[in-house]
Amino acid sequence: TPEDEGDFGVALDSRPKTKRPPLYKVLILNDDYTPMEFVIMVLERFFGLTHQESFELMLTVHKKGLAVVGVYSREIAETKVAQVLDMAQRHEHPLQCTMEKE
Numbered sequence: 001t002p003e004d005e006g007d008f009g010v011a012l013d014s015r016p017k018t019k020r021p022p023l024y025k026v027l028i029l030n031d032d033y034t035p036m037e038f039v040i041m042v043l044e045r046f047f048g049l050t051h052q053e054s055f056e057l058m059l060t061v062h063k064k065g066l067a068v069v070g071v072y073s074r075e076i077a078e079t080k081v082a083q084v085l086d087m088a089q090r091h092e093h094p095l096q097c098t099m100e101k102e
């Protein structure tokens with residue numbers, strides 16, 4: 001252990017281990033075909049944003065190419081990505097959504 005072993009290699013480090021699980025950013029990517037209203041609806045439905053917040057974030061993605069739409073544990077992030085991709089596929093829109101470790 002990092003400290004307090006003395007000459008004996010005995011673990012005397014009493015600091016609690018507080019390692020937290022990694023968080024993942026969920027990102028939405030711009031494309032030329034997905035309707036703006038569809039992106040707004042997806043952000044409202046799956047990311048708990050208001051219509052106003054969703055409108056502004058959609059415009060950020062439209063102008064900048066991508067944006068982080070939320071930060072979650074791995075399992076929740078995977079679910080959000082799957083929900084977005086499934087909804088996009090079912091409406092035949094090319095909207096892309098991915099996740100990235102923080």
Ligand code: TYC
Binds near residue numbers: 032033039058059095
């Ligand atoms: N660029 C799209 C359009 O002009 C709108 C759009 C915004 C698409 C955000 C995807 O993640 C996106 N219809």
